[in-house]
Amino acid sequence: MPTLLVFNGFKLRLYFGDHGVPHVHLISADCAAVIAIETGEVITGDAPAAALETAHAYVAANRDALLTLWRK
Incomplete structure (x- = not known):
């Protein structure tokens, strides 16, 4: 269970x-x-909302890599 991103307590x-x-x-x-x-x-x-916005931006920018990790 990797931590992908840490920001503002999230x-x-x-x-x-x-x-x-x-x-x-x-x-x-x-x-x-x-x-x-x-x-x-x-x-x-x-x-x-600000945390969701940051998370959405990260997911959008890294979608292909995240899907590859998910499928492992």
């Missing part, structure tokens, strides 16, 4: 062998969200 993580559509987890001490890699859609949870 961690963006990818869990190997996870279920469902390819996704990343946006986690902080106060909230959590699951974001689909292919669409950027928030599947579940919630986080502040």
Whole structure:
């Protein structure tokens, strides 16, 4: 489960062998969200708009690499 990005108290993580559509987890001490890699859609949870914006930008810029990691 690599941590892909750390910013402003948030961690963006990818869990190997996870279920469902390819996704990343946006986690902080106060909230959590699951974001689909292919669409950027928030599947579940919630986080502040600024954190979601940063996570979406990272996912969009690294989509192919994230999907490759997911499929390993």
